[in-house]
Amino acid sequence: MKDGMGSESGPQTDGVIQVHGTDNVVAALRDIPTGTRFHVNGIEVVCKHDVRRGHKIAVRRLLSGESVVKYGHSIGHATQTIEPGSWVHSHNLATNLSNIVEYSYSPVPTVLRQTSIPPRTFRGYRRASGRVGTRNEIWIINTVGCVNTSAEKIARRANELYRHPNVDGVFSFSHPFGCSQLGDDLANTRKVLAGLMNNPNAGAVLVLGLGCENNQLADLLKLTGAIHPNRIRSFNSQSVDDEIETGVQLIGELFDYIKLDRREECSLADLTVAMKCGGSDGLSGITANALVGRITDTLAAHNGRVLLSEVPEMFGAEQQLMNRAKDASVYERTVRMINNFKEYFLSHGQPVYENPSPGNKEGGLTTLEEKSLGAVQKGGTAPVSDVLDYGEQVKERGLSLLYAPGNDGVSSTAMVASGATLFLFTTGRGTPLGFPVPTLKISSNTTLFQNKQKWIDFNAGAIVDGATTMDELTEQLLDMIVAVASGVKMTKNELNGYREIAIWKEGVTL
Secondary structure, eight states, rough: OOOSSSSOOOEETTEOSSSSSTTTEEESOOOOOOTOOEETTTTEEESSSOOOOEEEESOOOBBBEEEEEEEEEEEEEESBBBBBTTTTTTTTTTTTSSSSOOOOOOOOOOOOOOOOOOEEEEEEOOEEEEEEEEEEEEEEEEESHHHHHHHHHHHHHHHOOOOOTTTOOOEEEEOOSSSSBOOHHHHHOOOOOHHHOOOOTTEEEEEEOOOOSSOOOHHHHOOOOOOOGEEEEEEEEGGOOOOOHHHHHHHHHHHHHHHHTOOOOEEGOOOEEEEEOOOOOHHHHHOOEEEEEEEEHHHTTTTTTEOOOOOOGGTTTTHHHHHTTTHHHHHHHHHHHHHHHHHHHHHHHOOTTSOOOHHHHHOOOOOOOHHHHHHHGTTTTTOOEEOOOTTOOOOOOEEEEEEEOOOOOOOOOOHHHOOOOOOEEEEEEEEOOOSSSSSEEEOOOOOOOOHHHTSSSEEETTTHHHSSHHHHHHHHHHHHHHHHHSSOOOHHHHHOOOOOOOOOOOOOBB
């Protein structure tokens, strides 16, 4: 393995890696047969089982009740004595997580990882708000799910009629909400839809209503902010003779305006990038998420904005993020974010640790602590500069945490609504899912990259193959980010036409 996986990792040998020097387990970088011998900290270990890629092997005897350590932190406790060389998974490892806990602020120096990567520029669309889009598109935003099909028909017809090199297409985003919602639930739907309308990738917006829904068009339009009048049109379908023809006509008016937009030279400070993982495996935190963490540090060092969400997948690793809060106020808001989400679980009678998913476990993740410690690698070493509520727009530069669940669709939509113009989505199992903004899929292992080339844009598993270094991969991924942000390269989700949204549903349905 060429130069290892980065300064964070311990020794890699014989197909395994000790992620941190204090770990008492190693992760298999490939399938490890019974009898394989490897050395950790000068001690020879003989593998006692066939262990699949991504799964864990004990490097010393662990007594029942003893902490199992990976990433330098406990990921749970042994439920029985585990001998050196034994496979460590659900049969002998259990979580230590409990419900609401007390936290203390122990700030650590948050010096960004030094990088030799020179500044990059990209060509983006600068909006009147000062934010920069990576695409110039027309988005159709529905007040209510009843008009989903109408919006799809309008988008399809408009794309047939209107074409220009400066316009990247017309897109609608179906959702089932807007009717029979009350209180905070309705407010959340409005906040997210308004956030989508204000995303810099939307050069113009058609807001399509029905007329009788709880999410009234007039109320939603009050949240449009500073969108220029020439960049927004709206109507209720019940108020026109033919909603398809009306919609297509209004799209034409928007199209004639935004086709005059031009890309201009922009710095990395103009990027707002969302970091997401889905379908993770035991290598995700070691390869793909660690790589994305380096991008986070690079963007933060250049005053860009980075969003990190999936709050339940911070449980067990939250203290690391809390200690990186830039000040006591951000720390307190981080604590509130974590405990509010735990209370959300408990109010529904659910344990806070009911995670990882079956696919995660198949890929080698055992406990939520292990999953979380791998997931937060996407946040790099950057200070936490802000904590955002669901539907709130990103403000601060650097790394911001966003209140949203771990569900891929819901958390990703929330980050787009908060202003993300590009996604880095890591995966060890694979998913075709895409979102309204360009979504770069990054595989944690080469097998997935080779098997799903129509889904995956970049292979972080190359670091395991020994052909490259983490520094070289970081440069390559940053080059791809710049190409995508500049419109020179399309992501697989764009080529496949996969663009979905999902809105968080918490309250009563009438």
